[in-house]
Amino acid sequence: MLITSINNERIKNLTKLHLKKYRDEEQKFLIEGDHLISEAIKHNALLELYLLDGETNIFNFDNTTFVTKEVLDKLSEQDSSTKMIGVCKYLDNEITSNRIILLDSLQDPGNVGTIIRSAAAFGFDVILGDNTVDIYNSKTIRSTEGMIFSVKFNKTNLISFINNHNEYAYFISDMNKGENIKNFNITGKVAIIMGNEGNGISEEIKSLDLNYLHIAQNSVCESLNVGVAASIMMHELGDINE
Amino acid sequence: MLITSINNERIKNLTKLHLKKYRDEEQKFLIEGDHLISEAIKHNALLELYLLDGETNIFNFDNTTFVTKEVLDKLSEQDSSTKMIGVCKYLDNEITSNRIILLDSLQDPGNVGTIIRSAAAFGFDVILGDNTVDIYNSKTIRSTEGMIFSVKFNKTNLISFINNHNEYAYFISDMNKGENIKNFNITGKVAIIMGNEGNGISEEIKSLDLNYLHIAQNSVCESLNVGVAASIMMHELGDINE
Numbered sequence: 001m002l003i004t005s006i007n008n009e010r011i012k013n014l015t016k017l018h019l020k021k022y023r024d025e026e027q028k029f030l031i032e033g034d035h036l037i038s039e040a041i042k043h044n045a046l047l048e049l050y051l052l053d054g055e056t057n058i059f060n061f062d063n064t065t066f067v068t069k070e071v072l073d074k075l076s077e078q079d080s081s082t083k084m085i086g087v088c089k090y091l092d093n094e095i096t097s098n099r100i101i102l103l104d105s106l107q108d109p110g111n112v113g114t115i116i117r118s119a120a121a122f123g124f125d126v127i128l129g130d131n132t133v134d135i136y137n138s139k140t141i142r143s144t145e146g147m148i149f150s151v152k153f154n155k156t157n158l159i160s161f162i163n164n165h166n167e168y169a170y171f172i173s174d175m176n177k178g179e180n181i182k183n184f185n186i187t188g189k190v191a192i193i194m195g196n197e198g199n200g201i202s203e204e205i206k207s208l209d210l211n212y213l214h215i216a217q218n219s220v221c222e223s224l225n226v227g228v229a230a231s232i233m234m235h236e237l238g239d240i241n242e
Numbered sequence: 243m244l245i246t247s248i249n250n251e252r253i254k255n256l257t258k259l260h261l262k263k264y265r266d267e268e269q270k271f272l273i274e275g276d277h278l279i280s281e282a283i284k285h286n287a288l289l290e291l292y293l294l295d296g297e298t299n300i301f302n303f304d305n306t307t308f309v310t311k312e313v314l315d316k317l318s319e320q321d322s323s324t325k326m327i328g329v330c331k332y333l334d335n336e337i338t339s340n341r342i343i344l345l346d347s348l349q350d351p352g353n354v355g356t357i358i359r360s361a362a363a364f365g366f367d368v369i370l371g372d373n374t375v376d377i378y379n380s381k382t383i384r385s386t387e388g389m390i391f392s393v394k395f396n397k398t399n400l401i402s403f404i405n406n407h408n409e410y411a412y413f414i415s416d417m418n419k420g421e422n423i424k425n426f427n428i429t430g431k432v433a434i435i436m437g438n439e440g441n442g443i444s445e446e447i448k449s450l451d452l453n454y455l456h457i458a459q460n461s462v463c464e465s466l467n468v469g470v471a472a473s474i475m476m477h478e479l480g481d482i483n484e
Binding site: 110114117118120121122123143145146147150182215216217218220221222223224225227228231232235240 | 352356359360362363364365385387388389392424457458459460462463464465466467469470473474477482
């Protein structure tokens with residue numbers, strides 16, 4: 001089947017998935033490019049595939065529709081033109097790891113994507129606070145480099161999560177408070193909490209009176225990028241068996 | 243003084259600094275926003291300041307020119323409108339640290355900026371290989387979060403640098419070769435080499451037969467973001483006294 005018009009009803013409906021409101025309604029999101037699509041297939045998350053007319057269906061995926069370049073450009077949220085776009089179902093995740101990371105009001109999609117990618121590397125599950133940028137945002141997905149399908153995550157209210165999961169020892173990542181992560185050792189279930197790029201940790205979380213951990217830095221440096229800080233914390237706290 | 247026309251000769255010449263070729267010729271680059279400008283003043287790197295007409299000259303900087311919004315938009319390389327743009331002279335740096343990081347053909351300005359920022363945090367000097375993205379690119383500068391003025395860096399041919407600086411012990415950052423960075427200890431002068439985002443380390447550097455170091459990761463993860471990997475390496479190898 002070939003769709004040639006951007007006014008096709010199915011295309012118009014798919015384009016709505018650019019907006020969070022419709023993604024949440026439909027419980028679906030879009031992905032672009034062969035790497036993400038092959039990851040989605042591997043994890044059984046792909047529902048539909050839209051391929052540029054003339055391209056080979058290398059994935060041999062059943063529910064494939066061919067479309068013109070104009071239609072693909074309409075579906076795409078990236079600058080450069082892509083050759084394939086997939087529709088995925090929302091991911092359903094149970095948090096099971098001994099190591100988790102909580103994201104408190106992070107706003108930059110690139111940072112959240114980077115954290116997802118590093119969480120995959122270091123065996124962390126991810127809890128996205130209500131006020132954190134949407135994980136199904138196209139920029140977030142791109143920054144995960146396909147790891148969105150490998151990492152277990154939940155979106156929830158962080159205060160409720162913490163209150164309901166007292167099996168974890170919680171630590172707030174800070175500029176200088178608490179122990180130096182390099183000298184810190186802990187076993188059992190551990191949670192690390194990262195704050196907003198500009199404002200740090202929210203007052204609500206602060207009021208819980210949790211412990212802190214920090215990364216030792218030169219005084220000249222005002223702060224690390226939050227994706228970097230989270231990754232350093234996860235590298236130190238993770239336990240990867242080689 | 244107030245400049246109102248984008249056809250003003252001075253403005254036309256400054257706009258050329260958007261291109262690397264002219265930056266190299268003039269040995270000057272542009273910065274935007276109050277944070278970068280205050281860092282530039284602090285480090286004595288600011289030559290001229292262009293301020294939106296009506297704004298207060300909070301920096302009390304002598305060589306200030308007021309311009310209209312239209313002129314500022316012409317000078318700006320960012321999407322959102324800025325209220326001030328500065329002209330800086332190229333930074334002249336001598337490499338003196340016991341800890342350095344070499345960037346082999348990195349292409350993403352955001353990654354290089356992040357590495358500069360982390361280098362400031364962990365006390366590393368930075369050697370940018372010939373084929374690495376320009377440090378004076380506006381996106382690179384923005385990602386450094388002002389740390390471009392705090393970090394010592396050089397742009398040079400990496401092979402020559404390595405051959406001429408045998409006082410350093412060189413290590414290539416790899417996915418799995420060499421020792422696990424977490425178990426690695428070294429004193430003296432150390433250099434870590436990061437490879438390109440997609441292709442890794444270049445054949446030229448590989449042929450030098452250097453040692454490797456790696457960050458232990460889950461097998462599910464294909465790789466870390468190079469800015470993250472570099473930062474983890476620097477965190478482990480740096481020696482920050484608290």
